[in-house]
Amino acid sequence: xxxFNTGQTTDMTQTFSAHFYPEGxxxxxxxxxxxxxxxxxxFQAFDKKYRCPFNRVTVSDRLGRSPRFLTLPELGRLExxxxxxxxxxxxxxxxxxxxxxxxPKLERAPLWILGLLIVVVVTGWATYRHGIPAMARVTAPLxxxxxxxxxxxxxLGWMERGWLTPTQLSDERxxxxxxxxxxxxxxxxxxxxxxxxxxxxxxxGANAFALPDGTLVFTDQFVExxxxxxxxxxxxxxxxxxxxxxxxxxxxxxxALVAATLLITGDSEALSEIIVTAPYALAxxxxxxxxxxxxxxxAMELMLAAGLDRKAFASALQKMMxxxxxxxxxxxxxxxxxxxxxATDERIQRFE
Numbered sequence: 001x002x003x004f005n006t007g008q009t010t011d012m013t014q015t016f017s018a019h020f021y022p023e024g025x026x027x028x029x030x031x032x033x034x035x036x037x038x039x040x041x042x043f044q045a046f047d048k049k050y051r052c053p054f055n056r057v058t059v060s061d062r063l064g065r066s067p068r069f070l071t072l073p074e075l076g077r078l079e080x081x082x083x084x085x086x087x088x089x090x091x092x093x094x095x096x097x098x099x100x101x102x103x104p105k106l107e108r109a110p111l112w113i114l115g116l117l118i119v120v121v122v123t124g125w126a127t128y129r130h131g132i133p134a135m136a137r138v139t140a141p142l143x144x145x146x147x148x149x150x151x152x153x154x155x156l157g158w159m160e161r162g163w164l165t166p167t168q169l170s171d172e173r174x175x176x177x178x179x180x181x182x183x184x185x186x187x188x189x190x191x192x193x194x195x196x197x198x199x200x201x202x203x204x205g206a207n208a209f210a211l212p213d214g215t216l217v218f219t220d221q222f223v224e225x226x227x228x229x230x231x232x233x234x235x236x237x238x239x240x241x242x243x244x245x246x247x248x249x250x251x252x253x254x255x256a257l258v259a260a261t262l263l264i265t266g267d268s269e270a271l272s273e274i275i276v277t278a279p280y281a282l283a284x285x286x287x288x289x290x291x292x293x294x295x296x297x298x299a300m301e302l303m304l305a306a307g308l309d310r311k312a313f314a315s316a317l318q319k320m321m322x323x324x325x326x327x328x329x330x331x332x333x334x335x336x337x338x339x340x341x342x343a344t345d346e347r348i349q350r351f352e
Contacts, residue, residue, distance in 0.1 A: 013037060014089065018070070018080035020045045025076075033078060039093050041072070050075055054093050059086060133290070136252040140245040145193070145213075148248060152213030160199075167198040168220050174198055177223065177231065184232055184306040185239060192242055196235075198223065206323045210238040212247030225323055230316035232308055233299065233351075240298025246291045296347060314351035 014035045019028045020043065031043040035054060042051045050072070058071040068086050070078040080086065156164075167174065178196050193214040201207065206222040216238045223231065241247065296313075303310050 014085060016080055016082040016085045018043075018078040018082075020050075020076060020078055022046065022076040023074060028079075031078075033080075035089055041070075054089065059090060062087065132253050132256050133249070133288070135256065136249040139252055140248045143248050143252075148213045151247070151251060152211040152215050155211055156215065156217075163203040164199040164201050164217075166200065168200050169198050169223060173223075177218075180228060180232065181235055184308065185236070185302060188302060188305060189239070192239075194239065194242060206320050208234050208238055210241040210247060212245075212251065214242050216242075221323070222320070225319050226316050227312075229308060229312035230319070232306070233303060233310070233313035234316050236299040236302040236306075236308070237295050237313065239302060240295030241291070243298050244291065244294045246295065249291070292347070296350065300351075310351045314348045317348050317351075 015032055016035075018031055018033050020031045021028045022045070027046075029045045031045045033041055033043045035041050039054045040051055041054055041057065042049070044050070052072040052075055056073055058073075060069040060071075062068060062083050065081065065083070067079050067081045068083055070080070070086070072078065169177075177198075181196055195215050197215060197217050198220065199217060200220040204219055204221075206219060206225045208216065208218045208222055210216050216235065218231070218235075222234070226234070299313060300310055303313070
């Protein structure tokens with residue numbers, strides 16, 4: 001784009017440089033526009049003379065140093081960077097576009113800018129903290145079972161390739177645990193496609209987690225650490241995650257956040273990365289405190305219905321926390337990969 005000259009004054013006549021785009025044509029030409037004292041714009045372009053009364057011109061808002069557009073009815077459009085001259089003309093001729101002159105004033109008002117920045121930050125935080133989770137809660141039930149199954153299988157495949165190894169538990173021990181699980185919770189899992197799997201994992205250690213398709217994974221290290229009541233208590237908590245669709249809600253929330261960030265930064269082509277990296281993101285998913293509270297409440301209800309002592313959940317959490325090297329105050333984070341139950345004193349006390 002060619003550089004624009006500053007408006008020049010000759011008596012009551014003003015001139016400024018602009019690009020002219022004729023109506024219905026893509027070509028443009030640099031022109032010198034004259035605005036006379038009577039309020040008429042005139043210039044010559046493409047071997048033709050143009051005239052238009054200034055009070056019929058539509059002037060675009062001023063935004064920083066961006067070019068302004070002056071739309072001439074049935075003639076075309078002028079583009080100019082001589083914003084100061086345009087503002088002066090708007091004031092002088094009482095043009096209706098004068099109402100837009102608050103924009104440059106606002107740009108030079110630090111308090112307004114600070115206020116707008118605060119509004120943007122607060123709005124962003126509210127969207128992240130409440131808006132996206134609410135959207136995920138509403139849309140999660142609409143996700144087809146096939147998508148849940150695909151998400152669960154892909155995440156499990158990721159973990160099998162790096163973090164999980166085949167279980168060392170005997171077939172008899174696995175069958176015994178599944179039968180115990182079915183005996184206590186089978187009647188309460190109507191509508192849920194829950195299955196129980198066992199893996200060994202040096203990376204996860206004593207751990208258990210739920211996948212979006214209803215798969216519950218328990219590590220050998222966890223089974224060896226707890227007794228039967230504690231196993232069932234943690235299983236009830238993981239069932240709570242499945243009941244409340246936390247896996248799918250987590251995927252929707254994280255994907256929405258990434259998508260929003262990419263769109264804001266203009267890197268829309270990178271949206272495809274969400275699909276590519278979704279299984280890995282799911283494998284590292286850590287549930288929010290609100291989701292943990294929901295799962296804890298569901299666990300209490302399931303354990304009450306099954307006639308289990310809820311203190312078993314508190315003792316299981318304490319054992320798991322100790323096995324991962326966390327102190328008694330729970331200050332050390334022990335979930336390095338996927339953990340759907342960060343043990344804290346608050347949660348332990350709730351079950352005691």
